[in-house]
Amino acid sequence: MKTTGFLKKQLDAIFANHLSQYPEGCSDRNAIQLYLKLRAADFGLRSFHITAEGFRMLGTTHMHCLPEAGL
Numbered sequence: 001m002k003t004t005g006f007l008k009k010q011l012d013a014i015f016a017n018h019l020s021q022y023p024e025g026c027s028d029r030n031a032i033q034l035y036l037k038l039r040a041a042d043f044g045l046r047s048f049h050i051t052a053e054g055f056r057m058l059g060t061t062h063m064h065c066l067p068e069a070g071l
Contacts (some may be wrong), residue, residue: 007040007051 011033015022022029040051 007037011036 015029015033022032033052037051040053043052043054044050045053046054
């Protein structure tokens, strides 16, 4: 799914909801932010966009074996 122009909003929302785990200036926060940016760029290249998101669909067997995946 194309996400060009929304990556900053997504990252802001993620960190706003997890501020106690990743306070401003935290090195883990910077690492997660870099990972998500690189991942978005990778999926973007695959779909001929600047950034994009990927997702996986789980079949019924996976949902049966991993019930927490349905939460």
